[in-house]
């Protein structure tokens with residue numbers, strides 16, 4: 001997607017488009033310079049004795065391709081043309097002439113796109129035929145998902161959201177687009193949110209590269225391997241509980257958003273680099289956390305204005321607009337966090353390979369054969385883990401604690417389940433004990449439904465052979481996406497969709513369509529690689545939080561209100577107030 005929405009048009013369409021613009025330019029010019037009554041083709045014919053048009057041509061302003069080629073060929077070869085252009089240059093320099101040309105060009109471009117855009121047959125608001133500016137506007141305001149959802153409510157399961165992009169909520173289409181067969185590849189959107197110096201598993205659009213990354217990186221994040229690192233996760237969860245307890249004792253209130261973010265950051269830091277960022281220990285917000293908190297919003301700017309940001313970054317320009325400067329520097333800054341930590345770990349592996357702390361990259365570092373990653377690829381992937389593996393889990397946990405505290409009946413049932421079915425001592429609780437708790441599982445699923453951490457459309461490109469999706473034909477190269485935000489709010493699948501109702505996931509009520517529509521971790525070959533880690537963290541932290549604070553409620557101190565928890569969704573979801581104050585034991 002680009003602002004004008006033409007970047008993904010097929011070459012042929014684009015050539016036609018440029019041809020039409022040239023036509024309209026010359027047409028407008030003739031309107032301005034004085035042969036409007038006969039039309040510019042007639043005017044041309046009168047001025048040039050050699051016929052400019054093939055005998056079969058009609059007087060349509062947009063002749064077909066053969067006629068166009070013929071026309072430009074003749075025009076270019078005609079000896080009188082240069083003289084005529086020079087004669088009119090004086091008039092062209094007039095401001096009215098320039099304005100007339102511009103209006104003519106823009107109007108004809110708009111009409112052409114409206115009539116011929118690759119998705120012009122798809123339902124959607126009229127302006128989405130012409131521009132993606134409205135979509136970009138909602139995106140920059142953190143409201144894209146809600147806006148696209150409103151379009152679905154108005155236009156149905158298939159809706160055009162930009163000239164070359166459609167969003168769908170059709171279940172059959174979900175199985176076509178997000179399959180393990182890798183037919184619909186990730187769109188260029190993903191290239192815009194990575195560091196141009198290295199690729200990573202999240203952003204790569206190359207099938208072989210993605211397969212290699214996935215093969216080398218998925219093992220340590222599998223359910224069975226994660227058991228080995230559970231003590232690390234557990235130690236951070238315990239420390240987070242301790243720090244929240246201290247806040248309660250000293251301030252009478254705790255900011256679970258802050259502690260959840262510190263916890264998830266320390267977990268992914270230690271699992272990736274063998275050493276935690278010690279956020280829980282310090283308790284202070286540093287530059288790294290500031291960057292983490294702003295990367296979702298800043299990422300939106302990177303995708304909306306990719307050329308501008310790339311230019312500013314490459315030239316090292318400092319602008320008066322801070323958010324633009326941040327957009328240009330934030331991703332390289334994350335890369336340097338990863339480089340520093342990985343170089344340290346690489347030194348340890350070289351010095352004493354048998355005595356290094358295990359990380360998600362240890363195997364890759366130690367591998368001796370060709371099928372491994374070079375340092376630059378490890379950096380790219382480590383950076384992807386830092387971003388994808390902290391905000392997401394932290395925000396999910398924050399919304400979970402907030403939503404449960406706002407529903408005392410849910411909190412009570414959860415606390416009862418945790419008290420009755422777990423060992424008396426918190427120290428004896430393992431993730432294995434928690435997996436089988438049905439109400440805890442339902443609460444987590446309901447939060448992932450209503451407050452998915454990545455609820456936006458996951459854009460994919462229609463393959464070269466085109467595709468029939470949701471009853472419509474999609475041209476090759478157009479972008480299609482589905483967003484968890486809408487999939488999880490379809491009233492036909494999730495009755496009363498805006499209600500927080502964990503019981504909807506109970507075995508007697510859950511349906512096949514619910515499971516099919518549920519996509520908080522994406523789906524198909526690009527499904528989240530960290531989903532088991534995220535679920536382990538969520539289970540342990542939720543259980544230990546409500547064992548420690550069984551009567552927790554949402555605080556009203558410091559004017560904390562529901563408005564603080566209004567979701568802002570850029571690509572990832574963030575609570576608007578960037579805080580969630582909870583109190584009570």
Ligand code: HEM
Pocket residue numbers: 201202203214384385388389390392393396452453454458459519520521522523525526527528529530531533534
């Ligand atoms: C509740 C927490 C999480 C949620 C809701 C979540 C959500 C998602 C979603 C929706 C995708 C698919 C994106 C797409 O198709 O464009 C994804 C991919 C990914 N996630 Fe997560 N994620 C979470 C936690 C984590 C964690 C803890 C990690 C740490 C390793 C992680 C690493 C990744 C990576 C590397 C990918 C790219 C996978 C690929 O393309 O093969 N995520 N995640």
